Amino acid sequence: PPKKERGNKKLAKEMAMCRTVLAELEAHDEAWPFLLPVNTKQFPTYKKIIKSPMDLSTIKKRINEGVYKSKDEFTADMRIIFNNCETFNEDDSPVGKAGHSMRTLFEARWLELNPQ
Numbered sequence: 001p002p003k004k005e006r007g008n009k010k011l012a013k014e015m016a017m018c019r020t021v022l023a024e025l026e027a028h029d030e031a032w033p034f035l036l037p038v039n040t041k042q043f044p045t046y047k048k049i050i051k052s053p054m055d056l057s058t059i060k061k062r063i064n065e066g067v068y069k070s071k072d073e074f075t076a077d078m079r080i081i082f083n084n085c086e087t088f089n090e091d092d093s094p095v096g097k098a099g100h101s102m103r104t105l106f107e108a109r110w111l112e113l114n115p116q
């Protein structure tokens with residue numbers, strides 16, 4: 001089949017994998033800080049400190065709107081979530097701890113679905 005068709009099939013498979021991992025993370029008990037954008041009314045300094053806010057609902061929207069051109073763009077946004085979390089939260093805070101465990105969960109699951 002033509003290159004373009006092959007590429008679209010490949011991307012569809014990649015996005016299906018992204019949807020699977022996203023759904024598993026959303027279902028996790030420690031996903032609560034990451035489900036929606038951080039409330040900047042509740043945390044007025046957030047916008048100033050965090051230059052690229054990101055959350056699981058935004059990633060889901062981007063998958064469904066066809067924003068991502070590869071699974072690597074998806075993983076880049078996922079890692080923004082966890083890096084933002086480390087920037088804004090103490091490691092021993094509830095949100096900080098949730099961020100570390102969700103990052104570990106994501107990276108392990110991602111490796112399972114993407115044997116290197």
Ligand SMILES: Cn1cc(C(=O)NCCN)ccc1=O
Binds near residue numbers: 043088089
């Ligand atoms: C990711 N993140 C989430 C929160 C939070 O409190 N989320 C719960 C909303 N109900 C605070 C700081 C932060 O970096």
